[in-house]
Amino acid sequence: MKDSLVNAAPTAEQPRSTPGWTVAVVACAAQFMVVLDTTIVNVALPSMRADLHLTSAGQQWVINAYLLSFAGFLMLGGRAGDLFGRRRMFTAGLVVFTLAGLLGGLATSGPLLIAARTFQGLGAAFLAPAPLALINSHYADPRTRNRAIAAWSATATAAGSCGILFGGLLTDGPGWRWVMFVNVPIGAALVAVALRALPGDDGAGRGRALDVPGAVLVTAALSCASYGLSELEGRSWASPLTGGMLALAAVLLVAFVLVEARGEQPLMPLRIFRSRSLVLGNAAALAVGAVTTSVMYFITLYLQHVLGYTPMRAGLAMLPLTVAIAVSSLLVRRVVQAVGARLPLVVGWLLTAGGLLWQSRFGVDGGFVVDVLGPGVLIGLGLGTTVLPMTIAATSGVPARDAGLASAVMNSARQMGGGLGLAALNALAGAAAVTAAATVRGYAAALTGAAGLALCAAVLALLMPSPQPKPKPEPEPG
Incomplete structure (x- = not known):
């Protein structure tokens, strides 16, 4: 979420002459919750599986x-916030997100937990776009607004690392259910503050259309594709269930494209895909989501299932990877300013692929320094190097009126890549584990597949437009 809507233009909507920090604090806290839930569950997965028989x-x-x-x-x-009011959608999303956390913590079976996580994602979708928009509309002074945005961005980076650490701490302590319950008191407090302190707005147009069919179609298509890929673990491509779900996903995706092409107020106007840079940037976002999610997933399982780490120790072992992502994402800025987005993106993917291939060589008696720390830092440096050039590529080359839309599409692509990539690589790991009768070989096969994906992303990055050379100053006459 760090990159979502980063290009949203500031507006003059309800500016405050003497802004307090309430809006920024609420925005940062909400951002922290949303990003935290993308990582905090990973360390708790083995405990969830054992308790709920997943x-x-x-x-x-x-x-x-x-x-x-x-x-x-x-x-x-994001569209609903623009039309019906950001505070209203922020609060509604926060309520759904918080209640879903409560239901997830109380879940007595795998299907109930998965259903709670589905509703939590739905709440996050309405919650996440509002904080940055609220900052932009609330803080009229550019310097104050920039400080608030910087704090919002830093919160996302911190939340990714804290999620791994908190997940281990809570799972080892009161139990995995508190990984879900932790959102309840925070969410309840934020709802109370939001209703009392956030500025109200009525939205831009209550009578305008909201593309609900488009959102339902694309979500259904992604879910069917993910389910079909996950079933490859025990079935072939030609099986009725696997083939049928993948075919249904293709039909739903075509229907989504038709709805977007013909709709008066489409969720995703297809005109933005005329930019080659945007298309390749979103391909990179898909790959970033797939690789990041899969690495967190498989390394956490390896640490606990194979090396016998406790959840807390596994969280600490994963921390260098997340710190490396944060550090390299900050250091790459000057490089991108000097040489453009293409070269850093290629280098980042090559580093990531090298780290994944190194990581895939681990064994049942692996050591922390050689099999976890070294490759983890290399993967983190590579992934962190890709984030900024990916964002620039995916949000450049579009008209100013589509800048916010391009950023939202990129962030959606990143989440989609995480879901579809994990499903495909988990099927690869399962198939390898069955044939080789060794779980560690399954994880290694998945990481090798992720390395192949990173190399493909590096090749695609080579196709990105070259940076335009700066014009030389003309000599003065005489």
């Missing part, structure tokens, strides 16, 4: 249910 496919759906509903309804959530 299958391997069910275990990965605890992650995917959140990501896919989040991705499918994210643009609808």
